C-alpha cells in the first residue's frame with residue numbers, strides 16, 4: 526500500500542487534533558508518509574500545530590509532520606486535502622445564528638438565513654483551497670466537509686465542474702451509529718442503507734443487516750417513542766442541545782413514518798418550535814466557544830507547556846473515521862458504500878439532474894459512483910425542490926453579485942415567513958458580512 530501524503534486545510538480547527546490522532550491510529554488500513562496542516566490564520570495554526578507535532582512525535586515519529594500558513598508549502602506534493610475551514614470563525618457563526626433569531630426566524634449554522642450567510646462566506650474560501658490544490662498537486666483529491674456543504678457543493682459544481690472534490694457530511698454517520706446502538710449491533714458498518722435527500726435534508730428508506738434482514742421496523746418503533754435519544758458515547762452529541770435535537774427526531778419522523786429522517790429537518794418542519802426554544806442571547810456558537818473551542822485550545826497549550834501529550838486525549842469520534850474511510854476508498858479502490866453529496870444525474874429519478882443530492886455511492890479510485898434511489902414521494906420532492914432552489918439561488922447570487930437573488934433565496938427558505946422578513950434579515954446580514962461577501966447590487 527502506497528503511503529499517503531495529506532494536507533489538512535483549516536489546520537487550526539477544533540477538529541484537527543482529533544483527526545491527526547485518528548490518522549495516526551489507522552496506519553494499518555491507511556498508511557501515511559506525511560501530514561501537513563494549513564490555516565490562513567497563524568494564531569490558530571500555531572498552538573494546534575505545535576501540539577499535534579508533540580502528539581505525533583510520541584504516537585508515530587515515522588510520519589513527517591509540519592504546519593504552515595504558506596499555501597505553496599502546504600499544497601505541494603500531496604495525495605489528499607482534507608478540508609474543514611470556517612470562514613469568519615465562531616464570531617461570524619454567532620452572527621449567523623443571532624441575526625435571524627432577532628427577527629423571529631431560526632438561527633442555525635447551516636439551515637435557513639444563517640446557513641445562507643455562511644455559504645456566501647465559504648464559497649470563496651473553499652474555491653481558494655481547491656485552486657491551491659489544483660495548482661500544486663493537480664492529481665490530488667479534496668475531501669471537503671467545510672460547511673454549509675450543500676451550498677459549497679453546488680458552488681464547486683457550477684464553478685469548478687472538473688475538479689476532484691468530494692463533499693461529505695458526518696450527520697448520517699452519527700445517526701447510523703445510533704441505529705447500530707439501538708439495534709445492539711457493534712458498528713454502523715454492520716448496516717446497509719438506502720437514503721436520499723440533500724445535505725442536512727434527507728431520509729432513510731431502508732436499513733438492513735449484511736444478510737439483508739429488514740431492520741427498519743425495530744428502528745421505527747424506537748424512533749416513534751424516543752426519536753434518536755439513545756445514550757451516546759459521542760462527546761459532541763452528549764451536549765444537551767444535541768440531545769434535544771435527537772429527541773425532536775420523533776416529531777420529524779411522525780410526518781412520514783415510512784422513512785427515518787435526518788435530524789436537521791426539524792429546522793424546516795418545526796421552525797416555530799425551534800425559535801421558541803432558542804435563547805437569542807446565547808446560541809450554539811456561544812456554547813461551542815465555551816466548550817469545544819476552549820477545551821481544544823487549552824489542551825493544546827497544556828501539551829506544549831508540558832512538552833508531552835501522554836495522558837491527554839483529543840476527541841475524535843464519528844467525524845474523523847468517515848474521512849479516513851473515504852480516503853481509503855479512493856486510495857485503495859475499496860468500493861465502500863458511503864453517503865456522499867454528488868450531482869443527481871438520475872440517482873433520484875424524479876428530481877433535477879443538476880441538483881447536488883446526498884445518496885449512497887460506491888467509492889473507488891475514480892471517485893464516487895452514485896446508486897439509484899428510484900422515485901421519491903410528493904412530500905419529500907416538494908420540500909427538496911424548494912430547498913435546492915434556495916441553494917442554487919445563493920450560488921447564483923454569489924456569482925452575479927445579485928441582491929435580488931439572495932433576497933429570493935432567503936424568501937424561499939422554508940424557515941422564513943415572508944419576503945419582508947427575508948429582506949430585513951438580509952439587510953442585517955449584509956451589514957455583518959461586509960468583510961466577507963462580494964458586493965451585492
Ligand code: NAD
Pocket residue numbers: 534535536537538539540541563564565566569570609610611612613614615650651653654669670671672673674693694695696818844
Ligand atoms: P474552527 O473555527 O474551529 O476551525 C476552522 C479553521 O478554518 C480556523 O482555524 C480558521 O482560521 C480556518 N480558516 C478559515 N478560513 C480559511 C481559509 N480561507 N483558508 C484556510 N483556513 C481557513 O471550526 P470548526 O468548528 O472546527 O469547524 C470547521 C468546519 O468543519 C466548519 O465549516 C464546520 O461547519 C465543518 N464541519 C462539517 C461537518 C460535516 O458534517 N460536513 C462536521 C463538523 C464540522
Ligand code: G6P
Pocket residue numbers: 634635672694695696697761809813
Ligand atoms: C453535525 C453536522 C455538521 C455540523 C455539526 C455542528 O456534525 O453534520 O455539518 O457542522 O454538526 O456541530 P456543533 O457541535 O458545532 O454545533
Ligand code: MN
Pocket residue numbers: 674693694695696725
Ligand atoms: Mn454536516
